[in-house]
Amino acid sequence: MEIKLYDSELKVMEVLWKEGDTTAKQIAETLKEQVGWSKTTTYTLIKRCIDKGAIERIEPNFICHPLVTIEQARELETTELINKMYNGAADQLVASILSKKNLSQEEIKKLKQLVRDLE
DSSP: OOOOOOHHHHHHHHHHHHHOSEEHHHHHHHHHHHHOOOHHHHHHHHHHHHHHTSEEEETTTTEEEESSOHHHHHHHHHHHHHHHHHTTOHHHHHHHHHHTSOOOHHHHHHHHHHHHHHO
16 A cells, blocks of 8 residues: 655654554644644644545544554655655665765674575
């Protein structure tokens, strides 16, 4: 399921991914504390997510259930980044990331194992 979620919608989803099924009221309270959003703003974003099929509304009490996993959202965002910035070449993204960071021996070991697992 490919659903494009914008940054503000991802904030709503992050609450659900962390907390699990949550009332809209609780999401609004959490996001008011985290980013200062009003209840109206949060409810508008929840409605957008429902309309896109990312959230299911369960009654009673307007409980929000995530229909998109964090892994699905990450995969879509990563694919979009690779296509947009690297012409679809994932190896160029990885090279760019690795060239900007001093990796520890442990991180290098993990990366080598990931590559071996792909082979």
